Structure formats: structure tokens, C-alpha cells
Amino acid sequence: MASLKDSMIELDPIFGVSGDEEKVAGYIREALAGKYDEYYADPLGNQFFIKKGINSNLKVMLAAHMDEIGFVVIHIDEKGFVYFVPVGMHDSRVVISQILVINTSKGFVKGITGSRPAHIVTAEEEKKGVPIEQLHLDVGTSSKDETLELGVKVGDYIAFDRKGEYLNGGKVFTGKAVDNRAGCAVLIEVMKRLHTKNIMPTVYGVATVQEEVGLRGAGPVGFQVQPDVALAIDVTPAGGTPGINDRELPIEFGAGTAIKCYDAGLTVPKKLVNRLVEVAEKNQIPYQREVLLKGSTDGKAISLSGNGVLTGCISIPSRYIHSAVGSIHLDDLEHSVQLIVAFIEGFTEKI
Known part of the structure; x- marks a missing residue:
């Protein structure tokens, strides 16, 4: 069974441009074999992996897009x-x-x-x-x-066409599709860790399609599941490199997962931001607060689906985003997994 670290090595080189995500979907199905209670796919190619909870009426949805630019x-x-x-x-x-x-x-x-x-x-x-x-x-x-x-x-x-790698044997992974195979790796690891746990909500781990061309897969996903709360899992631009000042990109690389407060398409309700921050601090999980002025995630489409969905986003800091050398830090991946698992374990009633 691939570790979180190995998942990046295996996921990144898979071909999966928006509209052609089948190979990524196949990998995720294989990686999660035996780690879910139910599975189905919709006509667009969105992949649904379900972990049943004690309360079938309480639903949490996680969404990570499979496609790359x-x-x-x-x-x-x-x-x-x-x-x-x-x-x-x-x-x-x-x-x-x-x-x-x-x-x-x-x-x-x-x-x-x-x-x-x-x-x-x-x-x-x-x-x-x-x-x-x-x-x-x-x-x-x-x-x-x-x-x-x-x-x-x-x-x-x-x-x-590039094979990803950890730079010089360290914790920094660079590859062609870290946006958003990093999110897929986190989703896989979260579902694995939840598999043997007794949790209250039913969890829908969804690998979505066509995010990079207008969040086209996530909207139908939100309509189908209509969860009580949803978390998109995606990367976000990190600063700290030459030529970028802290005001432009204040998110730090390797300093912890980022809890989104606001972006160009999603204003995360304060009550959800506060809950995620509370979980991170209670469990001593390194985190950052994120505001992104350009760009959005599947969270936008999900929040507007059906009657509206309480939606947030867990962001993985990434350098050189939307290029063939996008980079992420392994610690940020692990802290993203820890935060999501702890949030679900403590989710016993609607927020």
C-alpha cells in the first residue's frame, strides 16, 4: 500500500488533462480498493468513495479534482x-x-x-x-x-511530459501535476485512515473532473450528494521565493496546511473557518489562514449547488503553480490529512 509520500510519485506522472481523467480515476480506485463501503461514478467521470458513519443522515463531502492543466x-x-x-x-x-x-x-x-x-x-x-x-x-x-x-x-x-521527484532526497516534491494530484493524495490518505474508525457522519470522498476549465465537475457532485458540509482539497500559491513579496503571497511553504477564508469564488462562512481553526489548535496541527484574490476551487461550485452547501477549502501550499515544476512540501500534505481526519472525527452534528 502506497504511503502518502509514495502516492505523489505515483500520481503525478499519470496523464489527466481536463476531460481525459480516466487514468487518474483508475489509480484512485485501485489505491482505495477495500477502503470504502460503497463506490460509484457519474456520467462526467466523477468518482465517489463512501465511508458509512453511525448517522447516515449526517454527511461530509471531500472533493479533490483529478485533472491537470x-x-x-x-x-x-x-x-x-x-x-x-x-x-x-x-x-x-x-x-x-x-x-x-x-x-x-x-x-x-x-x-x-x-x-x-x-x-x-x-x-x-x-x-x-x-x-x-x-x-x-x-x-x-x-x-x-x-x-x-x-x-x-x-x-x-x-x-x-515529466517524471516528478523529491528534490535531493528531501521533503519537497516537484512535478507536472501537483495541482491537483497533491489534493488527490490527501483524499486517498484521509479515506484510508478513516476506514477503520467509528465516525458519526457518512463521508463522501469525491475525485472530481474538469476543475481547471471552470469547476465543471464539482457542481453536479454537490447536487448529487447535498452534504451538510463540504471541503475542497486543492493547492494554493505559496510565497517566500525571490521576486514575490509577503503581501502578494503570504502563505508559507512547509508551514502547515492553509484554511481558506476567502477567494475569488468562495467566501467561507465564518462558522466553518472557526471550526476548522478550533480543530487545528486543539490537535496542535500547524495551519495558516488563507485569502486568495485570484482563482478559486471546486468549493465555489459545490457551495452554489442545490439549496446551497456549507463549504470550505483545505489548501496545500505550492510553489511554481501551473507549470511543469509545481512543488509541494510533504509536511503540508501530512498536516492537511491530519486536519481533515480530526475535523471529521469531531463532526457529530450540523454546524
Whole structure:
């Protein structure tokens, strides 16, 4: 059985761009085999793992999205070069000179992102990032027919091709999809630890789809479950690196899980924030209070579902978010797990 540390190594390289999360879902089902009471999936691909509690009418839902940012093939030219557009929010500056992989019906096809060589780049061009629409993917072919023969076609999804690792044997993991395989790793570990516990609420551990393209999977999940309280589990940008001041990103890397108070899509009710803080302090779990002005999580869509859901978010601090080298700290993962488990163990009635 994979540990929390090993889960990151195994989860991160799996291909799972928004709309193509099946391989991630398969891993999570296997990782949780025998650790839940009920399982089902909905038509969108959301995965539901249920741990029954003493009170079947009291429901807690945890939601971690499986998808990663990526790209989708939009055109193949006569020379065989592949053109693509973003799936999710990208910084075009980090896409150049990368190895990408296309998930085709014939298997994975690798390519390199190409742009104009430095020898012919003008002084004006040097000051600008290159828009993704101006990049191309070179898959090593010399004609459109050769590229098509590899299995590449319009509509195929593309991801960064990188194997994640712990830097220099330490606690900092870096990979292509820590957003949000870190959340998936926490979700898996929480469900494992709850498996043998007698708890009051029934817990729905849900691995969601299509978060990066507009929180599209989480809304239907909220409607289906209608929990008494829900917690999204996701990463959040951490500061502390050169070029970023504490006012821009005050969340510290490795200093504990972050309890969200507010973001661009979710105002967490004070009573839920207070409860999470109380649990963290009672159990001496390191935590931080989070306000994020740009971006949101599945929590937004869940909170607005059905008659409305009391929703919060447990955030894992992450450096270099939305790039091929996103990073998280193992201690922050563990403290996120501890907080969620302690919160559920103490959840005996509606807040």
C-alpha cells in the first residue's frame, strides 16, 4: 500500500488533462480498493468513495479534482507540425522548450514545443512572452500524413511530459501535476485512515473532473450528494521565493496546511473557518489562514449547488503553480490529512 509520500510519485506522472481523467480515476480506485463501503461514478467521470458513519443522515463531502492543466490539438499543418491551444490557465512563458505528450488512440506521442531561434529573435521580441497560439509541437515527422499515422488528431489532449521527484532526497516534491494530484493524495490518505474508525457522519470522498476549465465537475457532485458540509482539497500559491513579496503571497511553504477564508469564488462562512481553526489548535496541527484574490476551487461550485452547501477549502501550499515544476512540501500534505481526519472525527452534528 502506497504511503502518502509514495502516492505523489505515483500520481503525478499519470496523464489527466481536463476531460481525459480516466487514468487518474483508475489509480484512485485501485489505491482505495477495500477502503470504502460503497463506490460509484457519474456520467462526467466523477468518482465517489463512501465511508458509512453511525448517522447516515449526517454527511461530509471531500472533493479533490483529478485533472491537470494541458493543451488540446487544434490543427496539423502540411509539414506535420501540431498546433495547440490551452486547456486551463497557463503562463505562456513556461511552455517554450518543453517536451509534451499527446494522448492518442494509438498511445502516447511525444513532441517538443518549438519557437523562433534566439539567433533571429529581434530585440523587441526578447521583451515579450510568446503566445501559445504561436507555438508548434514538433513530433519528428515531415508531413501531415506521417503525423496522422502516429495517431495524432484534432481534439487529442496534451500534457507536460515529466517524471516528478523529491528534490535531493528531501521533503519537497516537484512535478507536472501537483495541482491537483497533491489534493488527490490527501483524499486517498484521509479515506484510508478513516476506514477503520467509528465516525458519526457518512463521508463522501469525491475525485472530481474538469476543475481547471471552470469547476465543471464539482457542481453536479454537490447536487448529487447535498452534504451538510463540504471541503475542497486543492493547492494554493505559496510565497517566500525571490521576486514575490509577503503581501502578494503570504502563505508559507512547509508551514502547515492553509484554511481558506476567502477567494475569488468562495467566501467561507465564518462558522466553518472557526471550526476548522478550533480543530487545528486543539490537535496542535500547524495551519495558516488563507485569502486568495485570484482563482478559486471546486468549493465555489459545490457551495452554489442545490439549496446551497456549507463549504470550505483545505489548501496545500505550492510553489511554481501551473507549470511543469509545481512543488509541494510533504509536511503540508501530512498536516492537511491530519486536519481533515480530526475535523471529521469531531463532526457529530450540523454546524
